[in-house]
Amino acid sequence: MNATPVPPSGKKILPVVFGYDIAAYSFARIFHEAIGVRSLVVAEAARGPINDSRILGVRLVPEGTCEDESAFLATLDSIAREHADERLVLLVNTDEAVEFAAKNRSRLQRDWFLPYGSQAAVETANSKAAMAGIVTAIGLSAPARTRIDLEDPDAWKRDLKGVRFPVVVKPERGSDLGAYWNQGLRKVLPIPTRPQAYETFERWRRGGVRAPLIVQELIPGDDTVQWVVNGYVDSRGEVTACGSGRVLLGLHQPEYLGNAGIVLTEHAPDLVEQAGRIVTTVGLRGFFSMDVKIDPRDGVPRWLDLNPRIGRGHYYLKVAGVDLASAMLADMEGREGVYQTNSREGLFCIVPAGLANRRYIRDPELRRRARRARRRAVNPLAYGADRNVRRTFYRLANGLNQRRRMRAWYPRPTDSGF
Numbered sequence: 001m002n003a004t005p006v007p008p009s010g011k012k013i014l015p016v017v018f019g020y021d022i023a024a025y026s027f028a029r030i031f032h033e034a035i036g037v038r039s040l041v042v043a044e045a046a047r048g049p050i051n052d053s054r055i056l057g058v059r060l061v062p063e064g065t066c067e068d069e070s071a072f073l074a075t076l077d078s079i080a081r082e083h084a085d086e087r088l089v090l091l092v093n094t095d096e097a098v099e100f101a102a103k104n105r106s107r108l109q110r111d112w113f114l115p116y117g118s119q120a121a122v123e124t125a126n127s128k129a130a131m132a133g134i135v136t137a138i139g140l141s142a143p144a145r146t147r148i149d150l151e152d153p154d155a156w157k158r159d160l161k162g163v164r165f166p167v168v169v170k171p172e173r174g175s176d177l178g179a180y181w182n183q184g185l186r187k188v189l190p191i192p193t194r195p196q197a198y199e200t201f202e203r204w205r206r207g208g209v210r211a212p213l214i215v216q217e218l219i220p221g222d223d224t225v226q227w228v229v230n231g232y233v234d235s236r237g238e239v240t241a242c243g244s245g246r247v248l249l250g251l252h253q254p255e256y257l258g259n260a261g262i263v264l265t266e267h268a269p270d271l272v273e274q275a276g277r278i279v280t281t282v283g284l285r286g287f288f289s290m291d292v293k294i295d296p297r298d299g300v301p302r303w304l305d306l307n308p309r310i311g312r313g314h315y316y317l318k319v320a321g322v323d324l325a326s327a328m329l330a331d332m333e334g335r336e337g338v339y340q341t342n343s344r345e346g347l348f349c350i351v352p353a354g355l356a357n358r359r360y361i362r363d364p365e366l367r368r369r370a371r372r373a374r375r376r377a378v379n380p381l382a383y384g385a386d387r388n389v390r391r392t393f394y395r396l397a398n399g400l401n402q403r404r405r406m407r408a409w410y411p412r413p414t415d416s417g418f
Contacts, residue, residue, distance in 0.1 A: 011087040013329070015039040016079060016112075017056070018066060018092045020047040022350055026315040026380040027091050028056040033318070033385075034325035039091075040083075042075065048398065049381060052390040067178070072100060073107075080111035089113045089332070091310075095126050095174035098309045113332050115232070115286030117308050124282050125308040128172050128214045134281055135303045140274055143293075143302045145216040147172060150205040157198065159215075166192045166218045166416065169200075174307075176211035183207040188258045190218060190418040219293040219302050222413040223250045224366060227268060227301075228260060229275040229290040230310070230317050232327035232337075237285070239276045240337035241327035244268040245316045245348065248356050248370055250417065252410035257418075258291070260313045261351035261402070264366075264373055265320035267342035271301060284308055287324065315380040316348030345369075346376035351402040353377040360413050 013035070017027045020043035028039035032055040039056045044063045050056060059079075065071045080088060090101055090112045101114050102122040108114060116122060124130045132142040146163055148156035169189045171177055177187060183204055191197045197215070219225065224247065231242030245263035271292060279288050289311025291304040310324065317324060321343030330337035347353055347370065356370040381395045 011085060013037060013089060013332070014083055014086040015089045015091055017041045018090075018097060019043060019094075020045055020050050021312070022049045022380060023093050023310070023312040023314065025049040025053070025056075027093070027310065028053070029380055029383055029386075030315065030318055030323065030325040032056075032383075034323060034329065040079070042079070048394040051394070052388045053386055054388070055383070055386050066094075066097060069100060072097075073104065076108065076112070087113065087332075089115070089328075091115075093309050093312065095307070095309070096178075098122055099126065099175060102308075115328050115331070117233075117282075117284040117286060121283040121285070122308045125284060125288075125306045126173055126175070128170060128216075128305065129212075131278075131282075131303075131306050135278060138277055138281055140278070141295075141300050141302050143217045143219055143304070145214055148201070148213050148215060150201055150209055150211075150213065153202065153205065156201060160194065160197060163215055164217055165194055165197070166190060167197065167215050168218050169197075170214045170216065172212040172214050180204075180209045180211055183209050185209060185211065186254060186257065190416060216304075218416060219295050220415055221293065221296045221417060222362065222415065223247050223417050224361065224363065225293050225296055226250065226260075226417070227271055227292050227294065228263060228311070228313065228316065229268075229271050229292065230288065230314050230324070231272075231275065231279070231322075232287055232324055232331070233279055233285050234327070234331040234337055235285060236336075237280060237283070238337075239279065239339075240330065241317075241322050241324055241340040242272050242276055243317045243320045243322040243340070243342045244271050244275075245320065248347075248366075249351065249360050249406075250410075251351070251405075252418075253405050253408075260316070261349070261406075262353065262356050262370075263313060263316040263319075263348040264370060265316055265342060265344070265346050265348065267320075272341055274301065274303070278303065278306060282306065286328070287311075287314075289314065313348065313350065315378070318380075319346040319348045319376070319378045320344060344376070345373055346378060347373045349377050349379050350381075351406060352399045353379075355403070355406060362413060 015031045102119040135142040226247040246266045248262040287310040289307045361367040
């Protein structure tokens with residue numbers, strides 16, 4: 001394992017990760033694998049993925065800290081004072097936190113390295129309407145969609161006349177999810193018919209939902225038509241890491257819908273090239289993650305979302321041979337990073353790899369490839385350098401729970417993926 005790099009400031013690096021889920025642990029793991037460093041994880045609760053770990057320390061903060069700007073700033077200032085002899089990296093993975101970091105860049109960058117874009121670039125990436133316009137402007141394809149405001153029923157009924165059903169409905173800004181979750185707003189909500197859309201929107205309007213919505217044509221196909229592309233853009237605007245994976249099975253419980261459960265680390269050069277064009281057009285810096293579906297009707301990639309952050313399932317790229325931590329560290333040290341993309345095939349699994357089976361993968365050739373790739377199946381929670389009886393018990397119990405959830409929410413593949 002390499003020694004911890006010392007940037008020009010002469011300070012050792014301390015990754016500071018916000019969150020307590022599998023993405024937070026994966027963040028800590030990629031930096032531990034890259035440079036042997038122990039991250040500081042800041043969380044509002046102690047949860048299974050980050051408990052009983054030797055590769056990270058946990059600092060608990062009051063509930064709501066990460067949603068309150070003044071409390072978040074105070075926490076960061078406190079950490080900076082306590083670790084004045086270290087070079088701090090702010091690692092967050094929610095739309096709100098990335099927006100916060102971009103907005104407060106001038107204040108934070110004295111103490112923190114911020115692997116995120118400018119405020120304008122982050123706002124563009126987080127706007128689904130703006131991103132659809134950029135994708136089509138550079139000659140690529142996005143699903144047909146319209147933007148509606150619930151406060152004007154006559155307008156949204158008129159706008160919906162040009163939309164082909166079934167559709168999926170999303171908040172234009174992911175940061176609105178938390179505010180209206182109890183009213184039924186979801187990251188992705190399928191709606192089969194126009195009358196059901198009218199009924200849903202009217203219920204939300206009466207319930208006080210004021211978030212602008214994107215109504216998007218549903219691209220047909222089960223989970224296997226979806227791909228993920230993740231990477232890193234350095235401070236010069238160069239994409240220094242970018243790789244792809246094919247989703248074999250997604251997560252289907254409502255709070256995680258749209259996230260991958262099993263990914264085959266398949267290299268798709270065209271998707272990687274197109275993703276690079278999109279992120280450089282937006283002007284992003286730092287980590288990014290993207291979702292794209294290959295439309296089975298014509299074989300055209302339909303770009304869905306650009307997230308100006310690393311993404312929940314980012315560890316699939318490490319399985320593919322792409323080290324996002326090393327890409328960021330090269331940028332942090334002012335070095336020109338060596339371009340990285342997929343170099344090996346394997347399975348990334350946050351649900352049991354055995355679910356990549358005949359029940360969920362209907363294409364025989366894809367199923368055979370998944371079976372071969374299972375020889376290199378990786379769950380990011382199963383880290384040899386972080387063995388612990390309690391962690392092993394948690395991981396095995398979590399696998400059983402994931403099987404139960406899959407049976408409850410998605411017992412068989414569907415032609416819509418919902």
